[in-house]
Amino acid sequence: MRNRGHRSRGLLAAFAAAVVGVAGLTGCDAVGGNAPGPSGTAAQTGKPSPKPTPSWDRSPRSLAAVGDSITRGFDACSVLTDCPDSSWATGTDAKVNSLAVRLLGRTGAAQRSWNYAQTGSRMSDLPGQMAQAATRRPELVTVMAGANDACRASVSAMTSVAEFRAQFEDAMTTLRESLPKTQVYVSSVPDLKRLWSQGRTNQLSKQIWKLGICPSMLGDPDALDSAATLRRDTVQDRVEEYNAVLREVCAKDRRCRFDGGAVFEYRFGTKQLSHWDWFHPSRNGQARLAEMAYAGVTSRTPPK
Incomplete structure (x- = not known):
């Protein structure tokens, strides 16, 4: 993020x-x-019978992940560093027990899962990542993107909802042009305001935040005046709008599942946050993300 x-x-x-x-x-x-x-x-x-809805395969045999720093495991094992082995989606870290390990086993995860997420990427980068993922012809693609579209230098620089929608639709089209039957699991954008509230009392985290981590939400973290409150509320509203877009676009694709808002609603605590920046998920947090994704992918019915 x-x-x-x-x-x-x-x-x-x-x-x-x-x-x-x-x-x-x-x-x-x-x-x-x-x-x-x-x-x-x-x-x-006098009407033809409708085509049956394709059944969701709850045990895909290969997986590719796209998204941002959360999926790269940023700050999960070392300060200001990607830790893909600790990724909730494709990592092999035993403490995380990633979605890939849960679905494919440890050997299968190492051989048949691929991580194309990039730290710092926004929704505009997703079509390119989808194109890369498609070359592997995975049976499942996981998506976690959108936090960086809200985490900008200012609220005015945040990606508009219309742009966000068009970019996500473009990413889905890119995948479907190559892989019309690949399943897609979409995670919601986390509750950034909660992450601010959890880390704002930690002096180290606030020093790390000054390096440029989500300034629209984390800038001047001790300020509680009306302007600061309005700024954070504006970011929070945009995140909720992004999640609505993810839900709506995914619902139009017969082989796409949205997490029902599970990641956004999860109450990350100090154990689930990196103790280097108190914003990105720790190994424990990555494990919780893996649990949520596994529950969503293997559920007989889509999350609501």
Whole structure:
């Protein structure tokens, strides 16, 4: 989270409905034969049966991760450093027990999971990461992105909701052009305001924050005046709007699951935060993210 990054089928449907309707009325098939007309529900409605929704595979055999510093394990094992081995998505750290390890086993995670997340990336970087991930032809892609779109130098520099939506749609389109059947699991953006409230009493964390970690939320962390409160509330509102976009765009894709807001709603405490910056997840926090993702991916029904 460091600061840096169908076309309409109406005509075809109408034509199909008309063909079925004519067949029902004449008792002939669509090519003029003498087959009996449809009966039951089809005869009553005159409409073709809808295509079944594809079942969600709860045990994918390969995984690619895209996103930002959280998925890179930033500050989980060393100060101001990526720790991909501690990543909630693809890491092999036993203390984390990542999603990949839970799904594929430790050997499988090492051989059939790939991490294309980049520290500092924003939603605008996601299409490129998706293109990289697609080259591996994974059965599942995990997405955790958006924190850096809110974590900017100022609230005015935050990515607009419209841009955020267009960029996420672009990323999904990029993946679907190559892999129409790959499943996607989308994590919500964390509650940045809660992270500020947990770390603001720690003197070391506030010194680290000065290096440029999420200034829109963490800047002047001790200020409680109306201007500072408004600034933080504005960032928080934008994060909630981003999560609404993630939910809505994902809902349009038959092989996409949103986490239902699980990450945003999780109450990260001091054990779940890096003791180097009190903002990024610690190993314990990465483990909690892995738990949430595993529950979402393996659930018989999508999270709500």
